[in-house]
Amino acid sequence: MVGASMGQYGGISGNDKARKSFGIAGADVVDAPAFSLPIDTLGGKPPRESDDAVAGLTDVLSKLAAEAG
Numbered sequence: 001m002v003g004a005s006m007g008q009y010g011g012i013s014g015n016d017k018a019r020k021s022f023g024i025a026g027a028d029v030v031d032a033p034a035f036s037l038p039i040d041t042l043g044g045k046p047p048r049e050s051d052d053a054v055a056g057l058t059d060v061l062s063k064l065a066a067e068a069g
Contacts, residue, residue, distance in 0.1 A: 012036045015034055015036055035056040035059065
């Protein structure tokens with residue numbers, strides 16, 4: 001799950017609820033990849049200019065690719 005929000009935790013609870021809902025619906029949910037980003041940490045920059053955002057998203061995509069085989 002990848003999420004961003006105005007709150008200080010970056011939408012972690014929303015990501016958890018979505019993951020749980022997908023699992024209940026029968027989806028094959030991969031638990032490991034997750035990245036939540038509080039919007040305030042971007043400092044007004046687009047996400048592609050934030051080292052933290054790029055690193056977090058790269059990590060999630062790498063883990064997801066590994067799970068997919």
